[in-house]
Amino acid sequence: MTDAHPSRRISDEQRRARVGRRHLLAPSTRAATVEEVTDAVVALHATDPATVYLSACARLREPRPEAVDRAFYEDLSLVRLLCMRRTMFAVTAGLAPAVYAGAGRAIAVRERATLVKHLRERATGWDEGRLATVEKEVLAALAIRGEATTSELSQDVPALRETMLMSPGKPYEAKQSVGSRLLRLLAADGRVRRCRPRATWNSSLFPWAPAAALPELPVREAKAEIAGRWLRSFGPATEADLKWWTGWTVTDTRRALADIRAVAVELAEGPGFVAEGDEEPVAECEPWAALLPSLDPTAMGWRMRDWYLDPEQVPALFDGTGNIGPTVWWNGRIVGAWTQRGDGEVVWRLFADVGREGRTALETEAARLSGWLGATRITTRFPTKLERELTR
Template sequence: MRHVPDAERRARLAVRHGLHPAHRLPDPVAVTRAMTVLHATEPSTVHLSVQARADGVTAAAVDAALYDSRAVVKQLAMRRTLFVFSRDLLPAAWGSASARVAEQERRKIAANVVAAGLAGDGEAWLEEAREEVFAVLGDSDGLSAADIREAVPMLDVKVGTSSTSKWGAPIPIAPRVLNWLGARADIVRGANTGHWRISRPAWARMKHWLGEPAVPLPEAEGYAGLARRWLWTFGPGTEADLVWWLGATKGAVRRALADVGAVQVSLDTGGVGWLLADDLEPVADPGRWAALLPVLDPTTMGWRGRGFHLDADDTPHLYDTNGNGGTTAWLDGRIVGAWVQDEVGTVRTLLRRPVDPEGQALLDAEAARLTAWLDGVRITNVYASLLMKSARLP
């Protein structure tokens, strides 16, 4: 069994993720493919994840890949999370992780519809809502959720759920139905009608948006496709890492690992990791580097076990209790802190411990690079870590 030390895992991260300056990537599509997916829960994350890995790529170029060429597409998938996929990987998600989310959402919404007295048959109500949304969208380039709700009155209602607000108030059903249809690949978040840092999507039929029907892969083949891409991006990783990342069962993950012919390797933790059979050659240390990554960046969210790049004492300062990561400052493959912006948009790093002068210079250079790229645009975050919240900037 080949041994992959933590130092090599950090070297793989630097090279595969396009974070070392010598390994930067050319465009948003290349970044998306290299990272398997980009997190899109916070809309600015997509653009900032590309910025960190590609020189000279503007926010407009990211928008063009999303909404003009449509080479990358937003899709609800693993762990009921919104991601950006390259088009070639979408069928794998549609047949596996997205289908799992869609089924979970279907059951919940149908039960809530019956409990709220909207219909005696929740499944039939959902099918009617689906057909109504299809009829309204037609072959248009998209309508806002508000427009859809106005055109489909049956969606303009609120229902109670098992996870309503802390005050127990019912919540609107329209966003949940649209998310369900999105997970099914019936519809898609199309053009964004707001600034790139704000999510105001126009929903469109998936087949219209892509110019072809959405054809999912069979479930097992889909999970294998996602696992293969994940192993190349994040490997070596453990079974627990992949179960967490996919939001799947252990059985599905074990079958996927077998289907792709993954090979066991030993790790410094004493545990077992997995690599693709044609990816066993050592990856050399590319040299020193620094990176400033956004909230929920795919590198920050790639593994459940983060010991090889994060001190355990730092975890509660950089991640919430659900494992959502805030902004991160990386030096030589380890998270050393976070970053924030001051009132005029200048990026500042917040370090958990001192770093050497050369490392500080690398971090300062990345802060200047990001400040210039943002050009005065200030980012607000839902998932702000304790370290980010602790900032006291003038």
């Protein structure tokens, strides 16, 4: 890392300008392909099936769910990985080896240890040896079938139907199938991948297929690649932002910043960093509005959010575990929330006055969103209180 220079100060206004341009949110910056969109924001949140489609289409010149489907299920140019912060993301195939080595592999190891512990404590006759045997049986069955749901695989591998009692003694205790956890583990290991959902594109009902092994990369090299990509997309940002986004330790975060020779700068909130060679101002975009989905990568890109989000609005926009709901943006700031009602109408509530120009731009974005959604109805997996109010 290089030392900060007194004149190297980046304003909040400049940060917001970078978001509009680099996150492809201003209309003139929108991309032609899903892969361009994904690389622009490093990774698309994929915990909620709808988020990937909504985030991608908000940034595409011609928004089409079919383009996302093609990238996932035909070209295999997008890869789902359990990685940063133990969260499901979609990344491009070119970046996937670095993300797996720098963030996903360690999580997969912890997921395996947790599953073994739960199987020993909450199921009968399970240990590492039996788990390994059942995994081999599942992969063999998939090789024959080509693709199959967990339920279908349980016909070939009956052990998948066994259950574990989770949270015993708690009001929310429940039985969980071994199959659901084991397939999740195989996916975390990069040995299986999700296939096209059996229902609509925003469905959680999907089959599995064997996955090609990802190339092995050294961990430190991989972390540097992730940090560099992230800082070029989200910088300037703080050390705390990168640590939070990746889920790394302070030591790993600082080492990665040093390895990429991140340049220290001053932000309104204190010390920050930009990628080497990225100190100069960027040109302002045209005025822009955006309706971004819950868990969108821009809304969830930083730990320190005061420069684009009024802290007083946090309780309205986030659920109880830190997941942000659908947000309304105007020129680099979150100014409201939106949702889709049961009849398909896109509605929003503003926290700030955006003027006539802003309202017109939002109406245009709502019409654009409704146009490509068509008859599809979005159900947010982590609804906020404000979302529920807007659906009434």
